[in-house]
Amino acid sequence: xxxxxxxxxxxxxxxxxxxxxxxxxxxxxxxxxxxxxxxxxxxxxxxxxxxxxxxxxxxxxxxxxxxxxxxxxxxxxxxxxxxxxxxxxxxxxxxxxxxxxxxxxxxxxxxxxxxxxxxxxxxxxxxxxxxxxxxxxxxxxxxxxxxxxxxxxxxxxxxxxxxxxxxxxxxxxxxxxxxxxxxxxxxxxxxxxxxxxxxxxxxxxxxxxxxxxxxxxxxxxxxxxxxxxxxxxxxxxxxxxxxxxxxxxxxxxxxxxxxxxxxxxxxxxxxxxxxxxxxxxxxxxxxxxxxxxxxxxxxxxxxxxxxxxxxxxxxxxxxxxxxxxxxxxxxxxxxxxxxxxxxxxxxxxxxxx
Amino acid sequence: xxxxxxxxxxxxxxxxxxxxxxxxxxxxxxxxxxxxxxxxxxxxxxxxxxxxxxxxxxxxxxxxxxxxxxxxxxxxxxxxxxxxxxxxxxxxxxxxxxxxxxxxxxxxxxxxxxxxxxxxxxxxxxxxxxxxxxxxxxxxxxxxxxxxxxxxxxxxxxxxxxxxxxxxxxxxxxxxxxxxxxxxxxxxxxxxxxxxxxxxxxxxxxxxxxxxxxxxxxxxxxxxxxxxxxxxxxxxxxxxxxxxxxxxxxxxxxxxxxxxxxxxxxxxxxxxxxxxxxxxxxxx
Numbered sequence: 001x002x003x004x005x006x007x008x009x010x011x012x013x014x015x016x017x018x019x020x021x022x023x024x025x026x027x028x029x030x031x032x033x034x035x036x037x038x039x040x041x042x043x044x045x046x047x048x049x050x051x052x053x054x055x056x057x058x059x060x061x062x063x064x065x066x067x068x069x070x071x072x073x074x075x076x077x078x079x080x081x082x083x084x085x086x087x088x089x090x091x092x093x094x095x096x097x098x099x100x101x102x103x104x105x106x107x108x109x110x111x112x113x114x115x116x117x118x119x120x121x122x123x124x125x126x127x128x129x130x131x132x133x134x135x136x137x138x139x140x141x142x143x144x145x146x147x148x149x150x151x152x153x154x155x156x157x158x159x160x161x162x163x164x165x166x167x168x169x170x171x172x173x174x175x176x177x178x179x180x181x182x183x184x185x186x187x188x189x190x191x192x193x194x195x196x197x198x199x200x201x202x203x204x205x206x207x208x209x210x211x212x213x214x215x216x217x218x219x220x221x222x223x224x225x226x227x228x229x230x231x232x233x234x235x236x237x238x239x240x241x242x243x244x245x246x247x248x249x250x251x252x253x254x255x256x257x258x259x260x261x262x263x264x265x266x267x268x269x270x271x272x273x274x275x276x277x278x279x280x281x282x283x284x285x286x287x288x289x290x291x292x293x294x295x296x297x298x299x300x301x302x303x304x305x306x307x308x309x310x311x312x313x314x315x316x317x318x319x320x321x322x323x324x325x326x327x328x329x330x331x332x333x334x335x336x337x338x339x340x341x342x343x344x345x346x347x348x349x350x351x352x353x
Numbered sequence: 354x355x356x357x358x359x360x361x362x363x364x365x366x367x368x369x370x371x372x373x374x375x376x377x378x379x380x381x382x383x384x385x386x387x388x389x390x391x392x393x394x395x396x397x398x399x400x401x402x403x404x405x406x407x408x409x410x411x412x413x414x415x416x417x418x419x420x421x422x423x424x425x426x427x428x429x430x431x432x433x434x435x436x437x438x439x440x441x442x443x444x445x446x447x448x449x450x451x452x453x454x455x456x457x458x459x460x461x462x463x464x465x466x467x468x469x470x471x472x473x474x475x476x477x478x479x480x481x482x483x484x485x486x487x488x489x490x491x492x493x494x495x496x497x498x499x500x501x502x503x504x505x506x507x508x509x510x511x512x513x514x515x516x517x518x519x520x521x522x523x524x525x526x527x528x529x530x531x532x533x534x535x536x537x538x539x540x541x542x543x544x545x546x547x548x549x550x551x552x553x554x555x556x557x558x559x560x561x562x563x564x565x566x567x568x569x570x571x572x573x574x575x576x577x578x579x580x581x582x583x584x585x586x587x588x589x590x591x592x593x594x595x596x597x598x599x600x601x602x603x604x605x606x607x608x609x610x611x612x613x614x615x616x617x618x619x620x621x622x623x624x625x626x627x628x629x630x631x632x633x634x635x636x637x
Contacts, residue, residue: 006456010445017444199440199497202403203457204429350407350423351364353400 003205007213011187012220018190020183021221024175028228031171035233039164048094049125050084050112051075055101061132084112093290095125107133118287118294161315168233169310170285172242173303176226177249178278180218184257185274187214188345189267197349207346215254215338222250238313241323245309248330252302253281255337262341262348284308305329354536355379355402355505360411362397371397373560375411379538384531386551387540388624390634394560395540396437396509402538403434403507415505430459433503437510439494443483447474447493450482451500458501468496471526473519488515495523499530506530508539512546524550544624554624558632568624575630576622580605583616590615 015021051058058077078084084096096112109129111122191197200210226246230239256277264270284304287294288311298304309326312319355378362372372394379385387395400406402413404424413420415428441450451465469478472492477485482493491514499506511527512520527550531537541547547554548568555565564571578597582605583590595605597619609617622630629635 003457006453010442010449010453013449014442014444194443195436195438195440196442198405198436199434199454199494200457201405202429202432202434203454203501204426204459205457353396353405 004209004213004216007205007209008216011213011217014187015183015217015221020186024179024221024225025228028175028225031175032229032232035164035168035171035229039167048087048091049075050078050087050094050096052078052081052084052096052098055099055107057099057101057107057133081112088112088114093293097125097129114293116293116295121294165233165314166289166311168229168314169288169307170282172226172229172246172310173249173285173306174282175229176222176246177303177306178253178281179225180222180250180253181257181260181277181281182274183218183221184214184254185260185264185270186267187217188258188261189264189270192261192349193266198353201349207349208342211258211342211345214258215251218250218254219247222247234314238316241313241327242310245306245313245323245326245330248327248334249303249306251334252330252337255334255341258341258345259337262345302330302333354381354383354416355538356412356414357398357402358412358414360398360401360408360413362401362406362409364397366409370560372401375557375560375562377555377562377565379536381536382531382534383552384527384537384539384550386547386554387538387557388542388544388547388554388628389540389557390542393557395542395557397560398557399434399507399509399538399540403432404428405434426459430501431504433498433501433506435495435498435506435508435511437513439482439490441482441490441493441497444481446479446481447485447496448478450493451497454497455500460501462501463499465500468500472496473522488519491515492519492523495526499526504535506535506537508537510541510543511539512543513541520546544628548624556628556631558634563632564627571624571627572622575627578622579620581616581618581620582608582612582614584608585613585615594620 012021053059076087078087081096081098084098088094088096092114095114095117098110098112100108100110102108109126111125113122191200197210201207223243226243230242234242257274260270260273260277264273280301281303284298284301284307287298287304288307305326309323309330312322312326357378358376360372360375361370363370375394375398377385387398389395397406401408407422408420420428441447442453445453447469448465451468455462455465466475466478469475472495474489474492474496477489482490485493495508495511498508508527512523515523524546527537527539539547539551551568553565553567554571556563564575566574580595580597581592582595583592585591593608595601595608597605625635
């Protein structure tokens with residue numbers, strides 16, 4: 001216990017003297033200031049839907065609800081299927097909808113989607129339309145639609161979240177989650193290039209303890225920077241689930257950092273890989289802001305679960321299963337990477353003099 | 354105390370050996386030197402002995418106990434390793450460097466202040482190691498290697514890059530530790546350090562031991578002592594060398610009788626000369 005404490009103390013001291021910890025804290029304060037006071041709260045992010053209404057039902061809706069009560073800002077009315085296809089080919093986040101009337105008075109809808117449109121999004125539109133048709137055909141009264149919005153399937157598509165808050169998960173992933181990766185490459189690389197790790201290796205302390213101390217240091221710094229970013233914006237709403245998710249992400253990032261640190265002798269030699277990994281890890285952020293872009297391969301990137309888990313923890317909306325699923329998947333990945341990185345690092349270092 | 358039998362080591366784990374069939378024994382409180390040029394296998398042998406590198410082939414027996422692939426924790430508690438490069442945290446001060454390393458050991462350790470004083474860094478303990486000169490950093494690395502009061506001490510080029518005064522104080526510490534019972538394995542390519550400090554030396558070239566004995570015995574066995582005579586002839590100071598055995602001995606006696614001798618110096622071969630004679634290679 002004393003040994004790990006002394007290692008941890010040394011790593012914290014080196015982190016402070018290397019200015020890494022101070023920079024992290026200062027940047028977090030600076031960024032939270034930007035989020036609170038400079039990023040606008042309202043930015044329109046509506047999805048464009050090209051609508052080819054062959055049935056005239058939209059006119060019916062307008063008469064039924066009153067055009068002024070309908071939110072049709074996202075809809076773009078066109079006159080043919082070809083126009084829809086041309087539209088969604090140009091606008092890669094747009095969808096198309098063709099509505100036709102059947103002979104028996106019911107309606108038929110056809111949704112034209114992008115190859116990467118998420119099934120949740122399609123289901124959401126489907127259920128909304130079904131609701132509207134049910135009201136129009138008298139299956140259930142209009143006040144039901146007015147009172148009960150379809151929220152169960154929205155999963156992060158809430159409309160009334162201020163934009164600056166919506167940005168926070170992405171900022172946290174970049175500032176806290178990914179810093180573990182960069183910092184670990186740097187910490188391990190420094191010990192290798194200064195050869196301090198050689199002196200450590202001829203002591204009775206193990207290499208696993210050496211790595212554990214660095215993980216603990218990065219987790220401690222992450223708790224501080226996460227709290228600086230989170231609490232002023234969100235208070236303690238969803239703080240603990242969000243913290244758990246981000247800490248698991250830090251472990252994943254720092255384990256990846258150890259793997260890179262095992263192969264590259266200096267932090268600068270690994271910088272290309274670090275940037276590439278950081279770019280890949282940032283990709284799921286697109287899906288968070290444009291839910292229509294949700295190809296299945298994005299789910300293979302751990303930060304997908306971090307972003308959607310954080311989003312679910314911050315904006316509860318019948319979506320606690322996303323937090324649980326995210327936590328479970330991130331825990332699994334973290335455990336595998338912890339084991340793998342320690343094994344690879346041990347083997348790689350032991351080959352060296 | 355330390356018995357090494359038929360030690361082999363290959364970095365590529367093939368037949369390309371950096372150390373090949375090396376055997377030697379070191380007695381308790383002995384200073385055993387490994388003398389050889391760069392790349393001869395000195396550091397590799399030290400790496401395997403100190404547990405930095407795995408034991409691939411051969412055996413290492415310490416106090417009657419055979420070593421496994423890697424040593425156990427108890428072994429690391431009793432050894433000290435001084436590297437050619439100082440291996441210190443440049444962002445920590447000298448005192449914190451030593452305090453941190455002391456905290457890694459289970460047993461009794463030296464007081465960092467005492468060790469800093471021993472290596473002449475008492476006044477620089479609170480200074481960041483990164484601000485030290487090369488020699489100071491070297492001394493700090495040396496101090497680190499003895500922080501756990503090792504009874505087996507591995508030293509790689511302990512005086513390299515040091516000024517003569519500091520080098521002398523380091524040599525004094527090594528001798529003092531020896532007198533306290535510490536067994537010392539010293540690798541160097543500096544013949545003077547080896548000659549001055551080591552009870553026995555092994556010459557290593559291309560991973561193999563070429564000769565092993567005390568420096569004195571090596572010189573007696575393989576050296577050819579000479580006498581250098583300076584004499585006056587026709588008003589000019591001249592110099593002539595004679596061997597000290599056989600016909601040369603008689604020639605020298607006759608020369609002394611017949612000439613105006615000014616100085617007489619006996620010339621003992623250096624370890625480097627013996628090394629070159631035995632291996633056909635220099636030490637640099």
